[in-house]
Amino acid sequence: MSSRRSNGTTVGVVALSVALVALVGLTFIPTQYVIQRPGPVFDTLGTALGADGTEVPLIEVDGAKTYPTGGSLDLLTVQTVGNRQRTPTWFELALAWFDPTRAVVPIDAVFPEGVTSEQRDERNAALMVDSQHEATAAALTELGYDVGAQVEVVSVIEGSPAEGNLQEGDRILAVDGADVDSATLLRDAIQKAKGAEVELSVLRDGETRTVAITPQKTTDADGATVWLIGISLTTDYDFPIDVRLQLDNVGGPSAGMMFALGIIDTLTPGELNGGKKVAGTGTIDAAGEVGPIGGIRQKLYGALDAGATVFLAPESNCDEVVGHIPDGLQVYRTGSLDESLDILKVIAEDGDTSKLPVCTASVR
Structure with missing residues (x-):
């Protein structure tokens, strides 16, 4: 009996040792994933640390x-x-996998191959600047200001329909006779043409000229047909008042909608949120359209931890929201600045929130 017990103990010790060695070994094996978790929360109505x-x-x-x-x-x-x-160890990934506040994502989705960390940071910083401009334009337009939008060509893709017709610095004045005051309007006009030739009025070197371009057919990541002429654009604005958004060391475009709401609240009497703690996310363009963002599940938990009770989520992120809302947070979906303002009006007036739009499994 003693011999069998001794043999069993030996086998157990060996098995435990092997398991520990394997576990330690896993900590040194490179992974192809990173972990996303809730980050800092900033109140657009409050303060932030400046560059100094x-x-x-x-x-x-x-x-x-x-x-x-x-x-x-x-x-x-x-x-x-x-x-x-x-990269995180396999042990760290395992812990994150079972933590609802965190997400395990492929490293290529966050750090594309061939793109340095410095290049990624520069791109995110540029996206943040663009987001702030678009948010300011959307807010001031909502308030009735003329923002003097000017759409310019940043670059032309080699071999595209635009090559030889457009060049860097061209200002797009009109498309098929309709004035162009946003990149979105130009893109929409090209899509509506469905491959037919479009006529652009262009300002170059102080002279206005007309160019005709036939868009090229391609498909997006979802397989939908998209028509392109092969240019990247930027929109410059001539704002009638000076709006400064002072937030350093934060990148990306996802704060756009909240910037716009903060600007409107600052420039109008009363409290847009009724004095309540509201959080939200979403890109925005000058026309006030709210677009999707990444990491929304982590942002839901970040909002709750910061004390928010109401959360505004982009309609196009609803499939990621359903089934992942933490207790204590009421989430409403929005597709535009106007919709967000309508939701906040009900919240501020303590109105009937049961009729406000929420994310459901059928929303896409």
Whole structure:
């Protein structure tokens, strides 16, 4: 009996040792994933650290009357754990897999092959600047200001229909006779043409000229038909008042909608949120259309941890929201700045929220 017990103990010790060696070994085997978790939360109605480390208003306006605000209109961020130089261990990935506040994602989705961390940061910083411009344009347009939008060509793709017709610095004045005041309007006009030739009025070197371009057919990631002429665009604005969005070391376009709401609240009497703690996310363009973002599940938990009770989510992210809403947070879906304002009006007036739009499994 003693011999059998001794043999069993030996086998158990050996098995445990093998398991421990395997576990330790896994910590050194490179992975192809990173972890995303809730990042810092910033109140667009509050302050943030400026470039010199001092507290500054996140939104500051000159040239127009501003009004007191209350509650919060929080924008959310996502932090990434790991990079191509140091990926999380398998043990860390296992822990994250069972944590609803975190997500395990392929490293290529966050750090594309051939793109350095510096290039990624530069791109995200540029997206943030564009997002702030679009948010300001959307907010001021909503308030009745003329934002003097000018759409310009940034680059022309070699071999595309635009090559030889357009060049960097061209200002697009009109498409098929309709004035162009946003890149979105130009893209929509090209899609509606469905491959037919479009006529562009272009300002170049102080002279206006007309060019005819036949769009090229392609497909997007979902297999849908898309018509392109092969240019990248930027929109410059001539804002009638000075709006400064002072948020450093945060990149990407996902704060656009909350920036726009914060600007509107700052420039209008009363409290847009009724003094409540509201959070949200979503890109925005100058026309006020709200678009999808990444990491929304982590942002839901980030909002809850920051004390928010109401969350505005892009309609196009609803499939990721359903079934993943933390207790204590009410989520409403929105597809535009106007819809977001309508939701906040009900919230501020303590109205009937049962009729407000929410994410369902059928929403896409």
